[in-house]
Amino acid sequence: MAQQDPTPGCPRGEEQLPAFTWEVRANDRRYHVRSKKKFAFCLSKKKYRGNAIKTAKYNILTFLPLNLYEQFHRMANVYFVFVILLQTFPEISTLPWYTLLFPLSCLLLIRGLRDLIDDIGRHQSDRSINSRPCEILSGKSFQRQKWRDICVGDIVRLRKESFVPADMLLLCSSEPSSLCYVETADIDGETNLKFRQALLVTHQELGSEESMAAFDGTVRCEEPNSRLHSFTGTLEWRGETHPLDSERVLLRGCRLRNTDVCYGLVIYAGFDSKIMRNCGKIKRKKTKLDRMMDRLVIVIFLLLLVTSLCLAVASGFWARRFQEKHSYLAAVYKNTTPAQQAFFNFWGFTILLSIIIPMSMYITLEFIYLVNSFFINWDLEMYYAVKDIPAKARSTSLNDQLGQIEYIFSDKTGTLTQNIMSFKKCCVNGTIYGPGTVHENKQPPGSGLTRDHHGEQKVDVTLLEAAQRDSDPVLREFLRLLALCHTVMVEDRGDQLVYQAASPDEEALVLAARTLGYVFLARTQDTITISELGRTRTYQVLAMLDFNSDRKRMSVLVRDPQGTIRLYTKGADTVILERLRGRGPSEAITERALDLFAEETLRTLCMASKEVSEAEYQEWGRRHHEATVLLQDRARELDRLYEEMEQNLQLLGATAIEDKLQDRVPETIQLLKLGNIKVWVLTGDKQETAINIGYACKLLTEDMEILEEKEISEILQAYWVSNNNLSGHGEAPASSHLSWEHPEASCHKGRAIIISGDFLDKILHAGEVLKEQKGWPWRWLPRGRTGGSQEQGSLVEKAFVDLATSCQAVICCRVTPKQKALIVQLVKKHKKAITLAIGDGANDVNMIKTADIGVGISGLEGLQAVQCSDYALAQFSHLQRLLLVHGRWAYLRICKFLRCFFYKTFAGLMAQVWFAFHSGFTAQPLFEGWFLALYNIFYTSYPVLSVGLLEQDVSAKKSLEFPELYMIGQQDKLFNYRVFGATLLHGVGTSLTSFYIALWAFEDHVGSKAVGDYESFSVTVAVSALLSVLVEIILDTKFWTALSFLMVTVSLLFFCLFSFLTQSIDAFKIAPAIFCFPDASRNALTDPYVLFVVLLTLVVNTIPSLTVHAFRAIVGKPTIQQKIHQKAKQEPEPSVELRAHAPRGSFRRRSSYAFSHQEGYAGLITRGDSLRARATH
Template sequence: NAIRTAKYNLLTFLPLNLYEQFHRMANVYFVFVILLQTFPEISTLPWYTLLFPLSCLLIIRGLRDLIDDIGRHRSDRSINSRPCEILTGRSFRWHKWRDICVGDIVRLRKDSIVPADLLLLCSSEPSSLCYVETADIDGETNLKFRQALLVTHQELGSEESMAAFDGRVTCEEPNSRMHSFTGTLRWRGRAHALDGDRILLRGCRLRNTSLCHGLVLYAGKEPPSECKMQSFPRPFPRNWFDSKIMRNCGKIKRKKTKLDHMMDRLVIVIFLVLLVTSLGLAVASGFWARTFQEKHSYLAALYKHTTPAQQAFLNFWGFTILLSIIIPMSMYITLEFIYLVNSCFINWDLEMYYGAKDIPAEARSTSLSDQLGQIEYIFSDKTGTLTQNIMSFKKCCVNGTIYGNPSTGSGLSWEHPGEHRLDVCDVTLLEAAQKDKDPVLREFLRLLALCHTVMVEDRGDQLVYQAASPDEEALVLAARSLGYVFLARTQDTITIRELGRTRTYEVLAMLDFNSDRKRMSVLVRDPQGTIRLYTKGADTVILNRLQRRGPNETLTERALDRFAEETLRTLCVASREVSEAEFRAWSRRHGEAAGLLQERVRELDRLYEEMEQNLQLLGATAIEDKLQDGVPETIQLLKLGNIKVWVLTGDKQETAMNIGYACRLLTDDMEILEEKELMSDPPFSSHSEILQAYWESNNNLSGSRDTPCSHHLSQQRPGAPCHQRAIIISGDFLDKILHTGEVLKEKKGWPWRWLCCDRAEASQDQGGLVEKAFVDLATSCQAVICCRVTPKQKALMVQLVKKHKKVITLAIGDGANDVNMIKTADIGVGISGLEGLQAVQCSDYALAQFSFLQHLLLVHGRWNYLRICKFLRYFFYKTFAGLLAQVWFAFHSGFTAQPLYEGWFLALYNIFYTAYPVLSVGLLEQDVSAKKSLEFPELYVVGQQDELFNYRVFGVTLLHGVGTSLISFYITLWAFEDHVGTKAVGDYESFSVTVALSALLSVLVEIVLDTKHWTVLSFLMVTASLLLFCLFSFLTQSVDAFRIAPAIFRFPDASWNALTDPYVLLVVLLSLVVNTLPSLTVRAFRAILGRASTQQEIHLKAKRDPEPLVELRSHIPRGSFHRRSSYAFSHQEGYAGLITRGDSLRARAT
């Protein structure tokens, strides 16, 4: 059962890491050049000049990957070493999780985590019920029940019987479907069907259950294909089967930024240009050599061993080595340092420090910081990411009166001996409850105490409620704080204390909740013998079942609207009195329907519907599902930054929608597209005319002409009216989208496929077209909410958007159910929440709060993108400006591979002379402050559109660098050709120094002109560059060094001889002025024309409406424009049956 999320081990680290690193084209290029340098015939530079920096680069990146993987190893070791009890022989013994095998029987205790996928055999609860919390799997916080088979519940009551258990389970092959399971248990000659209600999934937490025992079905790694779908006895070979949660966890992949991919392509382009240039120079050298030999025959002895062609061949490789520094390795080393320091800035940012829990932000990946400034889509989990997982009773409306003024409810509660104090929301409500003069309020509070499926445990002086739903617990606690205390229940009674008086009600029937009914009811007989029906549910269903609609009902509807505006979760509560005769007749038919073998559910629903009529409205409740601090404001800022937020949750649609409104992702003026509006008939697998329009648009682009539904496509240009819309879908609908291609293929039929082979092949591509149509529709919406999705479906949704839109995505979550999504997205953010650390351990960045995203993206992300782009731009510029002079020098040196510059200048140019100013830009550059970045989130669009570094910018940088090198070289050449006299400086060394200094100063001035954020460090960096040039020139060009090693220090006193000549200084000044004038001219031209600043342009651009792709047909019914229901109730169907059967009740004294 051991899991392994780490990428490397002791044997595989070196080969795997090197394999991954050599996926970078630059590394392959550097190795190629190093291999060339080992041949002395063609080498113009020592081989170790590139080997040492490449080794440093590989070691730095390798150590970074090793440190990350050590963290994963520690996490794996911690999880695999968790203790568990495994049946060994005839008793349970403590082992570790990694020791679990398929077929083992495991004992679990209360609050423990399920270590593998288990078949529940029995538990300490009545009828072997087992309550589990699945927040770490699907994000739902309500408890779910699982129940063992009756035969295992009755027969496996002792350790001896479990040791003798020899059942055989045949089950489906391992898969990622979290909500389904199919299998069969064969034992003692009988077969027993198994489904998902019998299974405990790995990652669940056992709640409200003292003990349970389970048979391990899935554990460890993926099985060999020949073992799938086979039944297995116990014991089974170790590590063959995957648990479902592990199936939903994607593989760890090396993430590369968009700039990384672009750099790989640029390296290829530069290398090809370098080869073409080298080839051209080599061919020219061959022609020059032949002409030179013909003119100077007396030097023929020097060339007797080589022909012009051979010399050209050798010069080709010599030029390749000489020009290889055009792709500087120092750039990659410096870039790694910039990434590291910028990650530290994120770690040190106090704006992202959560003081309440002492959790700072953490950049777990150091190579993705620039991509934080290019995010276009955020995929967020709901539970624990947007919300706090805390439900609190905030307001209510009783008989048309609204209660719940926070300013007057501080510290008030109904107090009774033996009960803990609970705050209520309004002093007026508490006083009205204590006076007990309002019969409607009395019935309202009585309903809250009676109509539920909560279990209660008396722990001495404290009542502990065990609720299957956090909503129900909040309502029962609210009733308790107002004096109506739920005390106990049996199979057919429920006992409450009403303002100090204990009353026991007979439970006649419980009408269970389900997602279609959206309500639950309880029929009770009070101590006086009166039968009453108490009902609670969604306003849309309760209001339609009222006996009459009076003023109080109108006031309640207005209160519901008000609660919805405040994004509170609402329920309507109602009741009615039932006569004895009506109840007897209904009870008889109810008993008959419960005994049916067919149509049982349908008949029961019909009877429930019959009973739940002519209700009297009591009021409405409003529960707050507390959001994390700053979530609505953060989403609004992200929207202004052109970042779309999609919510992917395993929770119910109503709950997800309510949170969508609470965090301002959805607004009341939005058009809501739901699944029913995207479901219709063929031709293509249940997609409406809205989706069909997008599908046909893609089909037209694929080559189709004149489709019958082309009138759905908008022909309007920008500025056409387009209202905001949102789309809400479920995981089942997403499955249909992903499997559309298979459905289409099946619907065509074999004869059609044989007759129309070409069309059959086209139909196979329709699945991809429908996928793209759905993505086009979803991305045209302002908000997308996906509910009831599995962890794998979350990742698939991210993958769909990446595949069809080619955009940068970010996924954020806090639980194990978010791990796959976090791994799939370009940037993964883990929330350090209550659901464990799985998400954080697999993330690239860890935050304590969702609201910290605004600072991470809009400030650090934008700054980092700006810094990296400026760094790359100026590194390429300074490299081209300083080193392309080698090419121009070849035209004046007989096209030989003779270097223009001193070897030390070539070695130190990119490392010391020009690196520090560019480094300061990469570390400290800001166009605006952090405050302004948050005030103007529209500035973020620059990164999304790749405006600061793209192929056009690279082309301009290349031309700028070429121009600077041409000016520096030819002005110096022109000046030296005209420089004569007894003290004239016209030698090769002085020429080299003059060209080098001209290029160096031009590069430094250009960086100074474009630096917007000056600090003391920035000034020191520029100063240090000049000082280092002077220092190393003095050291490497000293006469003493020349005497010691004349082959290495070949320019004795060259700089001193040249720079002490005023003529040379004037040449340097002239080159500097000519190189700087174009930049100054462009800046002056912009200032004179009064060109709007980038900030103003982006601000105006962000406010423009996007061009509508599809015009929606007006006849489509729109339910979203009517009064919005704020109903959201987290509850699992089936609890009422458990209670009335007595399955969930322990024997207790009455």
């Protein structure tokens, strides 16, 4: 595929043709099925994919090999297989081979079943999507089939409210001029409707099923790609070539709105469609603790090898000295030398000590993860009763990472907001009307029309009464403006008016005007008809001055039935107020009202009008007509004329529209901030809308300094200059550490960043731009050698990330799904932070897959986000409980579980090493084989299991009251290499005490029953270690339940039960080689001397822990909770005012203007393209 897209609109140029390598022939399945493309050496595959999608990872044939391959990426599993292979050699085996094979098989089976269950869910969701109904042209008629049956080149019929199943060229529709209205909220997050229009030739020629069946046009376009907002190609039909662009294409995932029927030619299907190209791949996610455990396994294995090697070398020296001392036993050693014995003992010790990495720990971990996931599923505080949607943990292996999140990347539309716009307040002629007393929607007298339920608007009773009195001329003009100045289309369905609005803001205003008695009835190409308190009036539309993002306003020039010409204008306060004829008391009150509306984070628009004389209109109209037919600079000339007309306005008032947030969104974000979690909003919506929502959800505050793209560039330039001066002439600094030379580059709570997708592209592709010698966006960054371009690009990335992460809030607007994922990847790459992404639509899938934790909002229109997520929630507000309660508890429980498990393993089994020093380094086991097998499974696992399942340091309520407690997980304080080292030393100390006190006791003394034998010694050491471990776990447990007591009791009962069974005389008689400790526990533990030794060992092992606990309680540092209280009391007020690096805009008052609209609708109306014939009156 060519590196650069051909210029749209110039398809006939010969230089563009090679770029169009994707050829689609209408109604020619055979061609697309036979087409192949090379992908490796001489191999080829189908060029055109089917429309079926597959997010599942396995099938019947690939499940076993792929799942095993993934599982053996865990170092522990590789280690266990290695030890099992060693056990198959009888010369070196000290334990039966099946002692590890059975638990390893159980572990692989449990994880495999979990992965299988997860994948079955993905198969079901894939089947649900692929089985959606559609209508495909087959022969000369449309047949009802499934999405999966669609092929490239097919013609598909879509009906109103249906989703687009593939990327299609719009051929024609039931709307005038073959317009088609689509909602792209699931793709780019924008809620306003967008229009697409078919080519004139297909609109005119393809009016019947027979003509479509005979259609044999060929589309040549670019190869499948991820660029959502661009498309370039041509349609060749009947010897003519027609240019195609993105305005002619319907993308998969769009929803058909306000259009009864449309027809499309499939260009890209399935995974070739643009939205699927933006979805990314499913990757197995590992938690930070998982990765740490992999490294610890390597460390423990190396320690084990070093220990085994030392003991093996010692065994060689001991064997040689023993043979020299006892030469009369030479016949016993005639077949082995000391070196051979050392070699065999090395592997024997490796097998004997292999239980230091207990497989049961991994099995227990899986169970803990599973149960903690059930706790999330069962939490009624995260149950959304309105739609009967509970929280769901779709992944069961990431719970602990929920307690370590540092950055949350959130979508806006459908995640923070409800996608509902409602007219809330207004200020007219200096009077503010608010919701105050809510009045039911009554039928304005004489309107003679009923309203659809969706259109009902609640308004202030005072405003309704004032409108019906009709005594205020300014209010009358204000309501007329609402009913006249818009691009809404209307359809009269008998006794019901149905509005078709491209903008939810405009729909809310027109509905409010209708509720107040000014009903928009109909429009034609040059007229608009409204009902004013029951009186029908038709206005002649002389001109529509269209909205765009630069003008931030739209106007309509109309002639009323009396012949008076008036201009009605609505737009941002920043542009309307500076175009007023004068300022008076009414204008001052309106400005104060705008301040109040902004404080309530409502979306504001100012309304103004003026009367235009006939002479002025005739002169302006003549120049306007001349400008509309210009071939060059048409847009610039029209903007100049619009500017000229929109002067000397009279302010009528201002409106305030509420973009409804989901419940408790601001409170949730504030709570997350207190937990040191930074929230970034990534949206495809416009900047004004994103900023307005930022203020509404308290992500942005009035005292924040906003850094926009200009200021960010200046800060990055200052950083580059300072580092360049330190590191050399024009080269990247040798150190990757960024030393910001400017004090304002440090972390400020009062700073926020707002950037666009285009600016982000400059950051992300800085290295590529340098390498390709394209236009360089950073003039202060010199172009270096090609080899250093990537290094310089990475430096720009890191500088930006350091700046962004030092700010309290970041908002990225106009970003594509791929850019969302790249932002997440950027933070993960440069900050090594744990990230969470949350969204509800297909445009969030890639971001959700890229983040360490992906959360899907369920219950809304799209299911793609939930299908690819790790956790599904019904509301954004449930995130606070998921992280601050379940996440923090899970991290606490897993960390404490790992500490306890490693401690009990080292404390109980390291005695094998000390015993080697007293058994001639012969790799002889100290303990009974059954004790080794059952120690980690039954004797000590249940108390640590209760810790992993139920441990709490504070209650759920306190966790939410003190979100600062969450920072412990972010800082890895509960389990790290230092904690592991301390646990290792603690366990080694316990094992030393247990072994040598027993050895000292058995060395020169015997009890009343002469229990000085090896078996009794083994039992004494085992019981001492076991009880010491249980007491230590009891002391370390903070949250006790009946289950906790039961677990400790069950452990002791299991020890007694299995000791009786495995050490019985009957068992010894049946299999003396397997049950080789007959009556050992009964002989030892009925002797008072042995019991005294056990008690002494227990006291010696417990005293250090009790001492540490007492020391911390008396003279140690205050607890986290105490620190939080002290911090709240001692937090000083900031002594200086924080200022941005570059000054913000010149406006003293923050504008809360936001308006969802797409440029071009006014042109459609004035050309008559969007008007049905029956709409005329």
